[in-house]
Amino acid sequence: MSAGSWQARVYAALKLARIRQVGYVPDAGHAHLIEAAHADPDMRAVVLTTEEEGIALTAGAWLGGERAVLLMQSSGVGNCINMLSLPVNCRMPFLTLVTMRGEWAEFNPWQVPMGSATPTVLAAAGVQVRRADSPADVAEIVAASAALAFDSAVAVAVLFSQRLVGAKGFEK
């Protein structure tokens, strides 16, 4: 992760937001962030078996006075819906960074239905949805979304567009 890359600036935004726990289901688009979180002695990176675990992890972290973030891919959003009742009901902050699939030069058609549904189902579940399309403003959007989530105690998802992250190649 080079120092000036948008990934490095997103990581710096999470540091500034005092994020201490990072739950993740791996995604190539989050690989830099996951590596940085594991290497950071002030962050605890927690690998999950499924994304809804991360909602409960972030709620537990907040209950104990720490800020957490969930990193996942759009396919995982569908796994989270009922668990989102936890932060919404308890008026807890919730922040997730979602790498999008199924919307830009997608090779795998199985990614398209959930990718298309992601912003709608998040909004329906009570989550504020923001979208980052360009390297120039993604870190600013993450910083503002973290402020919204933690200062106003609401659930916020930042969607990293597939164009921003780069479509996954399936070369044989």
Add this chain to the structure above:
Amino acid sequence: MINDGTLDRRAVASVLLRDPADLLVVTGLGAPSYDAAAAGDRALNFYLWGAMGGAAMVGLGLALAQPQRRVLVLTGDGEMLMGMGSLATIAAAAPRNLAIAVLDNARFGETGSQHSHTGLGTDLAAVASACGWPSVAVARDMDEVEALRIRLRREMLFAVLRISPAELPRHLPPRDGALLKDRFHWSLGIASA
């Protein structure tokens, strides 16, 4: 396979939660929340009324955030089965200050007492062990429950308590999640994170 549990769930909960001091307690939805409330409502009990499958992971986030305190997750077999993957996640994270106690009646008691997987062949303690939990235990009588009360406050322990499927009157704790969270924070002295 049939359930052979005979323990009284309220008696088990009142032993496990006796003299709780500053023990941080997370309860899974349904009867375990009622059992914990019947043992004595307190601000450091965080009852889940939904989010099925999430109790253990709430416990993990809390244990990582509060490494100087003990966290006990008290839940049922159905709730734990829905979050079975979290047994692998927690084992990998290895929080020394977290323990889970499953009140196992081999039933979905809240919905008509249908048989759950623990009455149909699944051994949750063996699952936890296979996921890498350092200690697991099964209690079938009250002496074993007393012994587990101590261990659940000292070890990273996954315990199954074989309770009777008898249904007891509901003892309902507060169900406003925001209130439960706020009073938990006030009790811990957390203004805002």
